[in-house]
Amino acid sequence: xxxxxxxxxxxxxxxxxxxxxxxxxxxxxxxxxxxxxxxxxxxxxxxxxxxxxxxxxxxxxxxxxxxxxxxxxxxxxxxxxxxxxxxxxxxxxxxxxxxxxxxxxxxxxxxxxxxxxxxxxxxxxxxxxxxxxxxxxxxxxxxxxxxxxxxxxxxxxxxxxxxxxxxxxxxxxxxxxxxxxxxxxxxxxxxxxxxxxxxxxxxxxxxxxxxxxxxxxxxxxxxxxxxxxxxxxxxxxxxxxxxxxxxxxxxxxxxxxxxxxxxxxxxxxxxxxxxxxxxxxxxxxxxxxxxxxxxxxxxxxxxxxxxxxxxxxxxxxxxxxxxxxxxxxxxxxxxxxxxxxxxxxxxxxxxxx
Numbered sequence: 042x043x044x045x046x047x048x049x050x051x052x053x054x055x056x057x058x059x060x061x062x063x064x065x066x067x068x069x070x071x072x073x074x075x076x077x078x079x080x081x082x083x084x085x086x087x088x089x090x091x092x093x094x095x096x097x098x099x100x101x102x103x104x105x106x107x108x109x110x111x112x113x114x115x116x117x118x119x120x121x122x123x124x125x126x127x128x129x130x131x132x133x134x135x136x137x138x139x140x141x142x143x144x145x146x147x148x149x150x151x152x153x154x155x156x157x158x159x160x161x162x163x164x165x166x167x168x169x170x171x172x173x174x175x176x177x178x179x180x181x182x183x184x185x186x187x188x189x190x191x192x193x194x195x196x197x198x199x200x201x202x203x204x205x206x207x208x209x210x211x212x213x214x215x216x217x218x219x220x221x222x223x224x225x226x227x228x229x230x231x232x233x234x235x236x237x238x239x240x241x242x243x244x245x246x247x248x249x250x251x252x253x254x255x256x257x258x259x260x261x262x263x264x265x266x267x268x269x270x271x272x273x274x275x276x277x278x279x280x281x282x283x284x285x286x287x288x289x290x291x292x293x294x295x296x297x298x299x300x301x302x303x304x305x306x307x308x309x310x311x312x313x314x315x316x317x318x319x320x321x322x323x324x325x326x327x328x329x330x331x332x333x334x335x336x337x338x339x340x341x342x343x344x345x346x347x348x349x350x351x352x353x354x355x356x357x358x359x360x361x362x363x364x365x366x367x368x369x370x371x372x373x374x375x376x377x378x379x380x381x382x383x384x385x386x387x388x389x390x391x392x393x394x
Contacts, residue, residue, distance in 0.1 A: 056189075059194045066099035120150050168186070214284070214311060215271055217314035217317045247263050271283070287369035298355065317369070
């Protein structure tokens with residue numbers, strides 16, 4: 042008998058709303074998550090203290106672990122500390138680094154993860170990937186999807202605006218990433234998952250075309266939903282392909298070549314997406330991306346994050362090395378340093394006119 046449907050890996054609970062954290066204890070008591078409240082919370086050493094003070098009284102059987110940073114060593118230490126606790130689930134409560142460490146630790150000790158995000162800096166909060174710093178720079182590690190995702194828009198409003206803006210850049214970059222995936226399908230016959238591509242593209246388009254700002258609940262709702270859908274699209278594809286193309290290669294090159302000067306993930310991905318879209322010849326979409334990124338206070342030129350033209354040329358030239366085997370517009374064009382410089386000058390002139 043033919044298979045007429047497929048199961049989509051996704052959280053059993055997704056709560057994106059104002060006041061979503063008010064009943065966190067009740068949500069975690071869901072029989073699918075924890076029947077007795079034996080939970081291991083991963084929190085930061087700074088803002089995590091206030092969160093622990095807020096939630097600990099309602100979760101007397103939970104244990105709390107401070108995460109030192111966002112490295113693979115931090116994640117392994119967290120897993121080692123939690124392994125003897127006989128917990129029902131791990132709860133990552135915080136920003137991207139905390140949740141990525143919690144994801145890795147939960148996978149290492151075989152427990153489900155609940156992701157409770159306190160900012161919207163990138164699409165990793167619901168993805169099957171943990172991004173952690175290692176001795177070689179930064180690595181991506183495959184992990185199961187979170188069993189539940191909670192995003193309280195009231196808490197998101199309290200986060201620095203730069204974190205929300207970073208999420209905007211990451212969401213918009215989906216549009217460029219999907220185009221790269223389609224290019225690889227056309228040129229090299231790479232398999233493409235239409236559902237995953239549609240989910241990632243529509244998530245990016247919803248953020249790109251929403252007229253609101255980071256101060257609007259309606260916009261924050263669309264952004265949060267878009268980041269969650271992007272994470273699920275990666276699970277559907279079984280790969281980061283729906284959300285990672287030339288835009289992310291450029292981002293990784295910034296991180297690897299200039300680790301002490303790199304900007305935020307979403308800032309670099311948004312800039313990378315606008316430039317990659319320009320290289321692809323889609324000037325109208327590139328200029329729309331530039332317009333929206335600027336409206337939200339995101340960089341569209343490397344100088345706006347502290348890099349000169351020569352450094353940006355070096356970044357774009359090195360970018361394909363960050364994802365060997367991935368085919369994007371950068372691999373397709375295979376531009377020399379001089380050609381990258383000419384293309385960048387055309388791009389800079391186009392967005393300034």
